[in-house]
Amino acid sequence: MHAQAVQLTLTEQRLLDEFQHGFPLEPRPFARMAQQLGISEAAVLDSLQRLQAQGAVSRVGPVLQPNRIGVSTLAALAVPAEQLEEIAALVSEYPEVNHNYQREHDYNLWFVVTAPNRTRLDAVLADISRRSGLQVLDLPMLEDYFIDLGFRLQWT
C-alpha cells in the first residue's frame, strides 16, 4: 500500500491518459508514443520504468478477454475477524490467486482464482475450503458487459 499517491509530471499524465489502449503495433512503439507526446523515446521508456518501479504501472501489455486462455472465478470467504490475516495469507500462497482483498461485508475476503481449466480451478477452491475450514462462495463470470478502454484518470 502506498502512503502517498505517486507523483506524475504533466507528460506522464498524458502518457497514462493516452496509451491505456491503442498501444502502437509497429516496430518502435515507444518512439511513436514519444512523437505524440513531444519527448524522446528514451524518456518514454524511463518514465514507464520509473512508474512501474513505483507501483503506478502494473505492466505494458495485453488485457485478455476472460475465459479464453484459461478460466477464472471470483471467490469469497466469510472469515472470523481474528483469523483474517492467517486465512488471507493462506489464500495468497496459491499461484492461481491473483487478487486478494479484504472488503467490508460478512463475506470479508474476496479473491480471484485463475487456472488453465475448470478442473484445476475446482481443486484450488476445494483445497482452500479444506484448509480454511470455511465454505467458499464461487462466482464465475457468466457475461462481460464492460468495454475495456482502460481507466479514465482525473488529475484534479
Place this chain on the structure above:
Amino acid sequence: MDMNVIPHPALDDAINRALLQAIERGLPLAARPYAAIADQLGVDETEVIARLQNLQEQGIIKRMGIVVRHRALGYRANAMVVWDVPDDQVAATGCCLGSVPFVTLCYRRPRRLPDWPYNLFTMIHGHSREQVLARIDHLVNSCGMRAFAHQALFSQRCFKQRGARYTTLDTQPDTTP
C-alpha cells in the same frame, strides 16, 4: 452454465498461445519490444505484430496498453458494487453500467441463494468514499436501477494484486507494492 474455457480457432494455434504466454506479464520496456518477443519465439518481428493485430481484431486481446494501478495513483476508495437485477433485465442494465466511464468492470455472475442474492458486479474507483457513493447514486439514476437492491463492498486491505496469469503459473510470491 458452461464455465470452461471458451474455445476459439485462433487459440488452437501454438504460436499464438506461445505469444500470449510471452507477453501476459507485459512487453519488455525496450526500444523494439516486438523484436525481443520474436527472437524468443523464433519468428520475425513483422509476424509478431501481425498476430497481435489479429488477436485484437478477434477480441481475444481486449486492449493493449498501459495497465495502471489505481490505488498508487491516488484512487484510495474502491468499491465492488453488487446489484440484484431481475434476470430479464440484467443484459440491458449491464450494458448501461458497462458504458459509464468510471465503471471499470461489469460482469454477470450467478446468485448463490440464500447466501448471495446479487448477480451483477461492478467496480467503482474514486478519490474518496464520498465520491464513490455519489457515483453509485449517479448509476442508480442513469441506468434505471432504483428498484434493485445493491451493496457497496469497499476494499479495506489488499493482500495480493497482479495481472492474471493464464498460461504459466509460477510459485514465486508476488508482493503488492
